Amino acid sequence: MDLWKLFLTERQEQKLNLLEDIISKTETSIDELACKHSLTNRKVKSLIMQINEDYIVELNITDSLIKFENRLFRLSDIETPETFTSLYSSLKIQYIRQSSVFQVLNYFLKHRKVGMVKLSMQFNYSQSYCYKLVNKATDIIRTIGVDCQIRKKMNYLVVEGKESQIRVLSYILNTHSSTFAEDNYYRYHNEKNVTRIKQEKLSRITRVFMDAHKIGS
DSSP: GGGGGSSSSHHHHHHHHHHHHHHSSSEEEEEHHHHHHHOOOHHHHHHHHHHHHHHHHTTTTTTSEEETTTEEEETTTSOOHHHHHHHHHHHHHHHHHHHHHHHHHHHHHHHHHHHHHHHHHHOOOHHHHHHHHHHHHHHHHHHHOOOOOOOOETTEEEEEEEEHHHHHHHHHOOOOOOSSSOTTTTOTTOSOOOGGHHHHHHHHHHGGGGGGTTTTO
16 A cells, blocks of 8 residues: 555546656557556546656756657656656655545644634635545544544544554654655555654655645744
8 A cells, every 4th residue: 555645636646656667668569558557548648748747846847757759658868767766756856745535633732622624715615525525534544544533522523542642643643754756555554553653664654755844834
């Protein structure tokens, strides 16, 4: 299980999967990508266009990252392999920062007790959508395996659980490092006591959220 995927939309995950394939091969046919990811050719082209737009925004340039010629997607000649890897990591971070559920969960961990009206106004979301985000955040907490949860109390919501567990969850979301995690399939769910996890394991998880602490600042 890749923890970072818990915070992404299906479209964002599809874009990263396509980009990863193209980077690994330098050039890839549209038919191969469509077949591998169970997408139509039209959908693949649309997602690649969005990747190019994200790339332009991320680096503040005008050239596209991925070119399409003769039914092949090719990486731009203006970048180096190291740049492609860095960009892939940067886009992951960008998508996590943009995640509504990530922002809401981070907000709860910071304030601990929040009224639904205030939450709705803070993010400019409808209250019904806020409830959906809270439910998803609760599911993510359960999946990660941290012993805390978001509960409804009268007209407000509150984060409850062991203080040490809440701090660990906050640490996971807010710690940054200089490199992006390549911690594929590391399973956190079955840990019995989060406070006793070895530091190296916790560090591997937190690298997923590099620079994510900047959200809302």
